Amino acid sequence: MSISAELPPRPVPRPSLFAGLGAFGRALGATSAGRFIAIALLIAVLAFLSVYPLSMLLYGSLHSTPPGVAGEFNLDGYADVFTWQSFVTLANTVGISLAKTIPSLMLAILLAWILARTDTPMRGTLEVLVTLPFFIPPILTAMAWGMLGNPQVGLINQVYQWITGSTAPLINVYSYGGVVWHMMQYSVPFLFLLIVDAFRAMDPGLEEAARMCGASRWRTFRTVTLQLMMPALTGAAILSFVRGIENFESPLFFGSPAGIRVITTDIYDSINQRSPPQYQYATAISFVILVLLLLVVLAQWRMLKGRSFTTVTGKGYSPAVMKLGKWRWFTFALCMLFFVVTVVLPVGQLLIGSFFQFFGFYQWDMLTLDHYRAVFSSGEFWRGFRNTMLLGLVGATLTMLLGGIVAYVSVRTRWRGRMLIDGMAWLPWMMPGIVLGVGFLWGFALLPHAIPIYGTLWALLLAYISLGTPLSVRVMTSAYAQLSYDLEECSRVHGANWLQTMWRIMIALAWPAFAVGWVLLFFGIMRELSASVLLYSVGSEVLSVVLMKLWANGNAEQVSVIGMIMMVMVLVIRWIQLRLIKTRIGAL
Amino acid sequence: MSNVTLEKVSRSFGDFVAVDSVDLRVEEGEFVTLLGPSGCGKTTTLRMVAGLEQNTGGRISIGNEVVSDAASKFVVPSERRRLGMVFQSYAIWPHMTVFENVAYPLRVRRRPNAEVQDLVMRALRLVEMERFAERPAPALSGGQQQRVAIARALVFEPKVLLLDEPLSNLDAKLRLQMGDEFRSIQKRLGMTSLYVTHDQSEAMALSDRVVVMDRGRIQQIGAPEEIYRRPVNRTVAAFFGTPNLLDASVESCRRIAGGRIQLDVAGQGWRGPCDAAAELTPGQSVTVMVRPEDARIAGPDAVRGEHELQWTGRIAHTIFRGPTRSVFVDTEGGRINVDAPAFGNYAIGDNVNVLVPQSAAWAVIGHKEAA
Numbered sequence: 027m028s029i030s031a032e033l034p035p036r037p038v039p040r041p042s043l044f045a046g047l048g049a050f051g052r053a054l055g056a057t058s059a060g061r062f063i064a065i066a067l068l069i070a071v072l073a074f075l076s077v078y079p080l081s082m083l084l085y086g087s088l089h090s091t092p093p094g095v096a097g098e099f100n101l102d103g104y105a106d107v108f109t110w111q112s113f114v115t116l117a118n119t120v121g122i123s124l125a126k127t128i129p130s131l132m133l134a135i136l137l138a139w140i141l142a143r144t145d146t147p148m149r150g151t152l153e154v155l156v157t158l159p160f161f162i163p164p165i166l167t168a169m170a171w172g173m174l175g176n177p178q179v180g181l182i183n184q185v186y187q188w189i190t191g192s193t194a195p196l197i198n199v200y201s202y203g204g205v206v207w208h209m210m211q212y213s214v215p216f217l218f219l220l221i222v223d224a225f226r227a228m229d230p231g232l233e234e235a236a237r238m239c240g241a242s243r244w245r246t247f248r249t250v251t252l253q254l255m256m257p258a259l260t261g262a263a264i265l266s267f268v269r270g271i272e273n274f275e276s277p278l279f280f281g282s283p284a285g286i287r288v289i290t291t292d293i294y295d296s297i298n299q300r301s302p303p304q305y306q307y308a309t310a311i312s313f314v315i316l317v318l319l320l321l322v323v324l325a326q327w328r329m330l331k332g333r334s335f336t337t338v339t340g341k342g343y344s345p346a347v348m349k350l351g352k353w354r355w356f357t358f359a360l361c362m363l364f365f366v367v368t369v370v371l372p373v374g375q376l377l378i379g380s381f382f383q384f385f386g387f388y389q390w391d392m393l394t395l396d397h398y399r400a401v402f403s404s405g406e407f408w409r410g411f412r413n414t415m416l417l418g419l420v421g422a423t424l425t426m427l428l429g430g431i432v433a434y435v436s437v438r439t440r441w442r443g444r445m446l447i448d449g450m451a452w453l454p455w456m457m458p459g460i461v462l463g464v465g466f467l468w469g470f471a472l473l474p475h476a477i478p479i480y481g482t483l484w485a486l487l488l489a490y491i492s493l494g495t496p497l498s499v500r501v502m503t504s505a506y507a508q509l510s511y512d513l514e515e516c517s518r519v520h521g522a523n524w525l526q527t528m529w530r531i532m533i534a535l536a537w538p539a540f541a542v543g544w545v546l547l548f549f550g551i552m553r554e555l556s557a558s559v560l561l562y563s564v565g566s567e568v569l570s571v572v573l574m575k576l577w578a579n580g581n582a583e584q585v586s587v588i589g590m591i592m593m594v595m596v597l598v599i600r601w602i603q604l605r606l607i608k609t610r611i612g613a614l
Numbered sequence: 615m616s617n618v619t620l621e622k623v624s625r626s627f628g629d630f631v632a633v634d635s636v637d638l639r640v641e642e643g644e645f646v647t648l649l650g651p652s653g654c655g656k657t658t659t660l661r662m663v664a665g666l667e668q669n670t671g672g673r674i675s676i677g678n679e680v681v682s683d684a685a686s687k688f689v690v691p692s693e694r695r696r697l698g699m700v701f702q703s704y705a706i707w708p709h710m711t712v713f714e715n716v717a718y719p720l721r722v723r724r725r726p727n728a729e730v731q732d733l734v735m736r737a738l739r740l741v742e743m744e745r746f747a748e749r750p751a752p753a754l755s756g757g758q759q760q761r762v763a764i765a766r767a768l769v770f771e772p773k774v775l776l777l778d779e780p781l782s783n784l785d786a787k788l789r790l791q792m793g794d795e796f797r798s799i800q801k802r803l804g805m806t807s808l809y810v811t812h813d814q815s816e817a818m819a820l821s822d823r824v825v826v827m828d829r830g831r832i833q834q835i836g837a838p839e840e841i842y843r844r845p846v847n848r849t850v851a852a853f854f855g856t857p858n859l860l861d862a863s864v865e866s867c868r869r870i871a872g873g874r875i876q877l878d879v880a881g882q883g884w885r886g887p888c889d890a891a892a893e894l895t896p897g898q899s900v901t902v903m904v905r906p907e908d909a910r911i912a913g914p915d916a917v918r919g920e921h922e923l924q925w926t927g928r929i930a931h932t933i934f935r936g937p938t939r940s941v942f943v944d945t946e947g948g949r950i951n952v953d954a955p956a957f958g959n960y961a962i963g964d965n966v967n968v969l970v971p972q973s974a975a976w977a978v979i980g981h982k983e984a985a
Contacts, residue, residue, distance in 0.1 A: 231705035234666050237692040238699040238776075239719035239766065249718075253709045 065443045068431065069450070075492040076453040079465025083316070086309035086468040093305065093471030103310030112292075112311065119288040119315075122202065122277070123270025126209040131263050133210075134217035137364065139247075140357045142225035144348045152361040153222075154604060159368040160215035161600050163553030164208070165570050166589045168279040169577055170372030171208055173379055173586075175199030181375060181388075204280035205288075209273055211368045213266045220262040224255050243348070264326045268319055272458035274556035289315050290460045290556060297464070297560065309468065312461040319456040373593055379586030397583045407588060409565070410572035413483060414552060417568060421490040422547035426540055428491065429498025436499075437506045438514070448499070455496035462493060463560035470561075481563035489557045494547045501546070505539030538606070545603040552592070615642045615806050616677025616773040618663060624671030624684075625658050632658045634830040635672065640774075643804040645797070649817040649853075650827035656810045657778055659827070663808060664699055664776050665692035677773050693722075698767030702779040704759040706751045712738070712762050713747040719770040737765040740799060757788045764796065768803070775800070777809045781816060793820055814854050818842065826850050846891055847978050851903045858904045858950045861981050864894045877977055883946030886923040888975035900977040906953040908974035911941055914965040923975055925950055925968040932960050943968050 087104065091097030106112070140146050141153050159167070174182050177195040186196040198204065232254065236246040252259075277288040282295070293312055296304040350357060379385055383392040401407050429451070435441060436448040454462060466489050470480040479485050517527040533540075555570040562571050569592060576585050618640040625633040633655040640646045648656035661667035663674060665681065668689065674682040676697070681690040707715055716737055720730045738744040741761035746754065754762065760780060767775055780796075781789045797820050800807050811817055817824050818838035826833040826841060826849075834846045845851040852859065862881035867890075870876050875890050879900060888902055904923075918924035927945035938953040941960050950968050954960065 229703050229705065231701040231703045232707060234664075234692070235699065235701055235705035235707075235763075235766075236718065237666070238664060238697060240693045240696070240722045240770070241718070242693055245722065250707060254707070256709070 061441060065435075065441055065447070068435065068447055069443065071428070072432070072447060072450040072495075075488065075495060076450050079462055079469045079492065080316075080453065080457075082468035082472065083309055083313045083461070083465045085472075086305060086464070087313045088306075089309075090306055092303060093468045103306035104314075106304075106307040107310050107314055115287045115289055115292050118281075118286060119271055119290075122205055122209070122281075122286075122288060123267050123273075125202075126206045126213055126270055127263055127267045130210050130213040130217055130266060131259065133214050133364075134221060134262075135259070137214070137218050137361065138222040138225045140361060142222055144350050144354065144357060146350065146354045146357040146361070148358070152358070152365075155365040155369070156361055157215045157219055158365070158600070159211050160219065161549055161596055162369070162373075163555075163570065163592060163596070164212060164273075164275040165279075165553065165555050165573055166376065166592060167211060167368075167372045168208060168275045169573065169582070169585050169589060170375040170379075171199050171204070172279055172577075173385060173582060174371060174375045175204060179385070181378070184388075199280050200284040201280070202284075202286060204284075205276045205286060208276040208280055209270055213269065214364070214368075216269065217262050217266050220265070221255065221258055224258040225251075228254065260329065261326065264322065268322055268456060271315070271319065272460075274458070274460055290458055293460050293464060294556070294559065297467075305468075309464055312464045316457060316461055319458075323456050373590075376586045376589040376593065379582060380590050382583070385582035385586075397587045401584050401587045401591075404584075406567070406572055406575075410567045410569040411591075413486075413566060414569040417483065417486055417490060418548045418551045421487055421494065421551050422544045424487075425491045425494040425498045425547050426502070426544050429495055429500075429543065430502045430536070430540060432495070432499050433502035433506055437503055438511075451495050451499045453496075454492050457493075459489075459493060459554060459556035460560065462489060463557035466492075466557070467560055481566065483566045485561045486558060486566060486568065489561055490551050490554060493554070493557065494550055497546060497550070498543050501539050501543035502536065505536045541606055542603065545599060545606070548599060549596070552595070615804060617642050617644075617806065618774055618808060619675045619678075620659070620663070620672065621674075622672035623659070623662060623669045623674055625655070625662060625667060626670050631830050633662070633669075636827075636832055638825060638832065638835070640806060640808055642806055645800055645805075645807045645809065645820060645822045647809045647811060647817040647821040647824050648827055649811060649814060649824050650833075651853075652812055654827040655830040656812075656827050660776055660778055660808060660810045663774075664697055665690065665695050696770075696773045697776055698770070698772035698774070699776040700760075700763045700767050700778065700780040702782060704756075704763040704780075704783075706754070706759045706762055706766075708750075708752045710751055711747070712743065712749050712751060712754070715751055715762055716766045716769050719766065723770065733769055734765075737769040738762075740768065741765045741795075756784055757792060760784065760792055764799070768799075768805070773806070775805050775807045777807065779811055780809075782811070782813070789816070796820070818854075826853060828853075844889075844891060844976060845903065845978060848901050848980055851901070851976075851978055855905060856951060858906065858909070858948075860902045860904065860947050860950075862900050862902050862947075862977070864896050864898045864900055864977075866896055867894050869893070879977060881947040884923065884925050886975075887921075887972050888923070888977050889973065890977040892979070894977075894979065898979065899981045900979055901981060903976045903978065904950070904970050904974065906940065906951045907938075909950065909952040909968050909970045911943070911952055911954050911958070911960065912967045912969050914967065916967045916969065918967075918969055921972040923970045923972055927966065927968065929960055929962050929964045929966060931962055 086093065088099045088101065089097055090100055090102060137156055141149050141156065146152065174180050175197045177183060177198040177200070180195070180197070180199075182197060183195040187193065199207070228251070233246050233250055236250045237243075241249065272290065273288075274290040274294070277286065277291045278294065280286075281288060282291050287295075289311060293308045296308040296311075378388065380397055381393055381395070382388055383394050383396070432447055432451045436444045457465075466485065470485050473479060479488065514527055518524075553570065554568070555574065558568050558571050559574065562568065567575075569588065573585055573588055576588070618638075620636050620638040623633060623636045624631065636655075636659055638646070648659055650656045658667055662669045662682070663676070669682055669684050671684045673680060673684070676695060680688065681695050682688065707718075710718070713734055716734045717730050720733060725733070735744055735747070738747055741764050743758065743761045743765060746758065746762075751759070751762070763780070781792055784792060793816055799805075809817075809820065821838055823835060824838050824841050825835045828849050834841055834850045836844075841850060842854050845854070848859065851857055860881055862879040865878040865880050865885070867875065867877050875893055876887055877890050877894060877900070878887050879885065879902060881902070890900070894900065914926075916924075925943070925945040925947060927943045927950070930942045930944045930949065932942065932954075933940040934956060937956060939956045939958065939960070941952045941954045943950045943952060943966060945968065952968055960966075
């Protein structure tokens with residue numbers, strides 16, 4: 027073109043970003059070769075995140091030496107698993123988990139009923155307060171309760187002894203009771219969150235019908251409400267039981283000092299506390315517990331098959347709210363009591379602990395800001411803080427993206443291989459963090475030296491993504507499931523290409539779910555301890571690991587400071603999340 | 615069987631008055647329907663009778679026994695009112711079989727097993743569901759759930775049967791069939807029934823008396839024929855069918871034989887006599903209701919008979935409806951809809967006359983704006 031040479035240079039009209047990406051999207055979505063590549067990529071990523079550590083567990087359990095050291099294959103690890111000692115550990119694990127699940131479930135039902143079905147004052151606020159413990163990293167409350175319930179210097183025992191003049195302590199958290207109690211603080215709000223919607227969404231006619239038939243309130247609750255909720259309750263209880271078996275913080279902090287061993291702490295001890303580390307035993311018992319959990323989950327599927335009642339009808343009736351009269355202040359007090367015991371007490375302990383010179387000695391002349399100064403000038407704290415934030419932001423984003431893609435493929439397409447993808451993404455669901463940590467430990471160590479993941483932040487990032495994927499897939503699946511196919515098809519029919527459709531319709535409509543899932547994952551990463559503690563190395567410590575090291579050194583004061591900082595972060599994020607949900611609901 | 619009496623019953627939610635001073639008496643064995651658009655307070659009224667909702671004013675009695683009195687804060691809870699109720703969603707418990715669903719009211723009352731067996735099977739036979747007794751409830755169709763719900767409401771011989779839009783979730787054909795069946799059961803048992811619906815044809819087909827409600831107030835109580843023919847105001851007139859409502863003003867008013875009231879009215883381009891509910895003074899604005907099925911189309915030269923009203927206009931458009939054809943005629947007084955024979959010869963633009971027997975024209979107070 028001769029004219030253009032004389033004109034001032036102008037930007038060459040380029041295909042817009044959309045058109046360019048659209049062509050790529052079309053290639054991926056529409057052509058069979060592109061589809062094949064997309065599926066293969068996804069399978070490769072998921073295989074590395076879930077199948078690989080799992081198979082490494084099996085490999086490691088048969089291998090006689092630590093990862094990376096030449097050795098032979100034998101069954102010694104499994105021989106160690108089938109001993110009386112291990113049996114006691116297993117019985118402890120199951121017993122503790124049962125002991126916390128049953129009272130937690132009853133308390134959660136009570137709270138759900140109070141907050142969803144009665145006229146207790148300020149139910150909205152109470153619901154936020156009662157579920158707050160779920161969002162506090164367990165390591166914080168564990169340490170706080172370690173201070174509160176310490177038999178010698180714990181605040182509760184000091185107050186008790188001061189009031190009664192007794193010399194015996196009231197409570198000792200370093201016991202079975204302590205382990206169960208600490209677990210309950212998490213499982214009650216966890217169960218509550220799982221079952222409260224079942225209480226809320228029920229067609230009020232089902233209960234009113236019972237009342238009209240002459241049944242009293244209590245009988246209605248027993249024979250109709252509770253029965254209808256049975257599937258949801260059993261499902262939640264089994265999940266809570268599995269979580270109890272996977273729990274690491276509670277037995278680590280309260281069980282190990284008292285000689286109470288459960289499987290997760292056993293795995294941890296045999297790698298970190300014994301010399302030489304017993305990798306083979308740790309891996310073997312990891313594999314065994316994995317198989318047991320798989321059996322539990324399969325049993326749950328069988329039990330709940332076809333036992334889910336749809337009790338929600340189209341009619342927009344809010345469920346009948348029971349008028350409690352004067353008793354509503356009692357239920358209000360009950361919810362507040364739960365909040366005080368599970369949040370105010372431990373957080374208050376951290377607050378107090380962070381301002382006094384020495385833990386356990388609370389006198390006015392011992393108030394100090396030294397610990398804050400020490401923490402803020404500590405390189406280790408800042409490194410942990412940076413690592414946690416970085417891993418949280420990147421990890422949550424990547425996990426949600428992966429989950430969004432997996433969910434899309436498995437819910438919205440008819441691609442071959444989508445069942446496999448869904449299954450692989452679900453695998454880490456029943457893997458305790460510590461077990462996945464062991465699997466990755468082997469996996470990263472056996473990678474060729476050209477891929478230096480072992481001992482870096484990448485190791486933690488990959489483990490977090492793996493642990494979070496089942497959640498992100500679930501969140502995004504339910505979001506997509508609520509969007510009718512018509513929306514997508516309509517957009518296509520009206521001339522939008524695949525990527526535009528994804529961008530404008532699917533992502534625009536699914537982003538609130540994305541955001542909610544993201545925040546949950548961020549919380550998850552911030553509190554993660556069991557996998558981190560196996561996979562970190564110098565330079566890649568996260569906050570929870572920093573906390574644990576300080577605790578192990580007996581520095582309860584600086585633990586309190588970091589705990590307070592983390593608490594503020596939790597509150598801020600939780601507040602943002604609640605705002606987000608509120609505006610989202612308002613927009614719908 | 616018992617009667618039901620509502621005296622000045624009200625229900626307000628904050629500032630919003632959902633039900634405003636309702637007076638109603640349902641006689642023993644009577645089938646009364648509460649009819650109105652959604653949000654008119656009919657369901658709230660029913661739920662107050664059931665005790666599922668508290669009345670904030672007035673008194674409710676069942677069988678001459680007060681069950682709720684707002685003034686003295688006296689309330690009998692739902693479960694002790696001995697009422698049967700059929701819910702819009704049927705509220706069949708999915709975790710029980712059909713038999714257990716129906717047996718529930720008897721089990722609550724601790725009847726012996728043999729009696730339960732006997733009564734449940736009798737109730738199921740009544741609704742022709744005895745073959746399904748052992749089915750789990752979720753395996754039922756909508757119509758079957760409906761029958762189970764009725765059986766459950768009847769099995770313990772309640773004082774009164776309450777029905778909250780029980781047919782609204784069924785398809786059109788089944789709705790007619792279930793409605794007729796239910797009416798025959800009700801008549802056979804002589805069951806006092808209070809029925810809520812927004813469907814006027816359902817209300818007319820089933821009820822002894824219809825209570826038309828709007829915005830929390832009772833507009834009119836009467837037999838279906840009466841309400842259809844002689845609505846007391848524009849709201850009620852507009853609610854049944856698709857009547858022509860024509861603005862007019864009163865020229866004269868007189869009482870004729872049988873206590874009926876006759877008006878001479880004049881509208882834009884037409885005048886003539888019609889019936890009315892109340893005595894009116896000349897000059898007052900009225901709306902004249904003419905039902906499409908009462909009007910007929912005549913040629914442009916037709917002359918009205920002695921007892922007929924007449925409008926002249928041209929055909930705007932027609933819609934074939936199967937049994938009839940809706941012909942819309944534009945006249946000076948407004949557009950008139952006429953149900954004409956389906957296969958008559960009507961071309962758009964034809965000049966025609968619309969003739970209506972004077973006895974089919976009914977005047978109510980007020981104009982369109984006022985309604």
